[in-house]
Amino acid sequence: MSGPRARDAEHTIVVDLGFGDAGKGVTVDLLCAGGGYGAVVRANGGAQAGHNVVAPDGRHHTFAQFGAGTLAPGGPVPTHLSRFVVVDPFALAAEAEHLAGLGVADPFSLVTVDRRALVSTPWHAAANRARERARGRDRHGSCGMGVGETAAYALEYPDDAPTAGDCATPVVLRRKLDLLAERLEPVLTAPSGPDRPGGGEAAVSGAGAAERLPDPGVCVEAYRAFADRVELVDERYLPRLLARTPVVFEGAQGVLLDEWHGFHPYTTWSTTTSVNPLALLAEAGMEGRARRLGVTRTFATRHGAGPLVTEDALLTERLADRHNRTGPWQGGFRVGHLDLVALRYALEAAEGVDALVVTHADAPARLGRDPLWCVGYELADGRPVRIAPGTAPDLARQARLTGLLGAARPVLESVPGPVPATLADALGLPLEAVFSGPTRADARVPVRRAPRVGPFPRRLPATA
Numbered sequence: 001m002s003g004p005r006a007r008d009a010e011h012t013i014v015v016d017l018g019f020g021d022a023g024k025g026v027t028v029d030l031l032c033a034g035g036g037y038g039a040v041v042r043a044n045g046g047a048q049a050g051h052n053v054v055a056p057d058g059r060h061h062t063f064a065q066f067g068a069g070t071l072a073p074g075g076p077v078p079t080h081l082s083r084f085v086v087v088d089p090f091a092l093a094a095e096a097e098h099l100a101g102l103g104v105a106d107p108f109s110l111v112t113v114d115r116r117a118l119v120s121t122p123w124h125a126a127a128n129r130a131r132e133r134a135r136g137r138d139r140h141g142s143c144g145m146g147v148g149e150t151a152a153y154a155l156e157y158p159d160d161a162p163t164a165g166d167c168a169t170p171v172v173l174r175r176k177l178d179l180l181a182e183r184l185e186p187v188l189t190a191p192s193g194p195d196r197p198g199g200g201e202a203a204v205s206g207a208g209a210a211e212r213l214p215d216p217g218v219c220v221e222a223y224r225a226f227a228d229r230v231e232l233v234d235e236r237y238l239p240r241l242l243a244r245t246p247v248v249f250e251g252a253q254g255v256l257l258d259e260w261h262g263f264h265p266y267t268t269w270s271t272t273t274s275v276n277p278l279a280l281l282a283e284a285g286m287e288g289r290a291r292r293l294g295v296t297r298t299f300a301t302r303h304g305a306g307p308l309v310t311e312d313a314l315l316t317e318r319l320a321d322r323h324n325r326t327g328p329w330q331g332g333f334r335v336g337h338l339d340l341v342a343l344r345y346a347l348e349a350a351e352g353v354d355a356l357v358v359t360h361a362d363a364p365a366r367l368g369r370d371p372l373w374c375v376g377y378e379l380a381d382g383r384p385v386r387i388a389p390g391t392a393p394d395l396a397r398q399a400r401l402t403g404l405l406g407a408a409r410p411v412l413e414s415v416p417g418p419v420p421a422t423l424a425d426a427l428g429l430p431l432e433a434v435f436s437g438p439t440r441a442d443a444r445v446p447v448r449r450a451p452r453v454g455p456f457p458r459r460l461p462a463t464a
Helices: 024-033 089-101 122-134 147-156 165-166 170-188 201-205 216-229 238-245 275-281 313-318 340-349 363-365 393-408 419-427
Strands: 012-015 039-042 051-054 060-063 078-081 112-114 231-233 245-252 292-299 300-303 332-336 355-359 372-378 409-414 432-436
Touching: 012 024, 012 275, 024 051, 024 245, 024 432, 039 238, 060 089, 078 238, 089 122, 112 238, 112 300, 122 147, 122 275, 147 170, 165 170, 165 216, 165 231, 165 292, 170 216, 238 275, 245 275, 275 292, 292 340, 292 393, 313 332, 313 363, 340 372, 340 419, 355 419
Parallel strands: 012 245, 012 292, 039 078, 039 245, 078 112, 112 231, 292 355, 355 432
Antiparallel strands: 051 060, 300 332, 372 409
């Protein structure tokens, strides 16, 4: 079925209210199927994103850097990679090849890239994996693709960090790649063993094992080909695009992984709330010209390490996701009960959304039992716990929250009605769409309505 149409001159921001994997891809696909959007703008993250879209005809693609409107039935919706995106030209080429195999003509012609966007290289990825291996059992759950390493390097060496614009200037790019390889060499060649901090697993997997890396000259040639295939644009491009047509801002990861509001250190080096899209709109003089959609499953998920208070091994077994398997870097795909506490935290951290999209509405039927949801957290002695976002940036505070969540257990109750509508009422939001399957044809677009007024599930007071 076709999705909600773009309103006149109104942009849409799609935000994941969990730890990622909520269904941003299928949400963007549904929006673009409704027509009216002139582009999908990626506003954070990079090639580590994995937004699965299954078309009604069975074609499947995991969108990473291309926008999830590329398979829209009326024709591909172009993608703009904003200055907030970390671009991986090699991964983009592989993604373009897969899209071409699905029948998308000349995928590169659909992409514009802000020249200021950082470029993630094989050296960043190798350093990322070396650091993660060295953590042993204290791994953070990285995707191992170097996005965080790219951001960290740019913070330390802002003038030497490779950008998309450098790909068109081989002399500049080669100088930056040589410096990058030299500076990261100690990380890539560090010895490993059980006597090193974070040993154990690192000693087995070889934290210091050298990875085969390309010659910088080969990268320069490949990146120059990337610059020739996509359209590199400056800071004037996006404001003109936003003035000309409504766009969908497609976020990556989820609010609970946000670099400042997530639970440190199990977070991403990326701002996953609406902050980046709103900044881009403000730069274009279009404040307040966007609606925000929050996306959630009917159950909680987390890919990899970090707190998941409502985790349930039975749910992990019965609600296995064929598009989200255990990965060598992220770890396992974990499932828990729907978590009102975490969702309310995410909404507060994101400063609210205008409507809710609920995916996996068929999950309760697949479980074969009445669903439960978490209405509060408590400690082992029964003391209640309340979490709330702090003033960013304060990573020490977020680390304390992580410790608190590690000790918390969920207060579970039966969901008192159909999950999507009941959840929307509990959060005080109208429903934008409900998905009972993996494709846009499985979506139901409810008649917009104001949420009913309580009684909502109880909120527990703050812990002492």
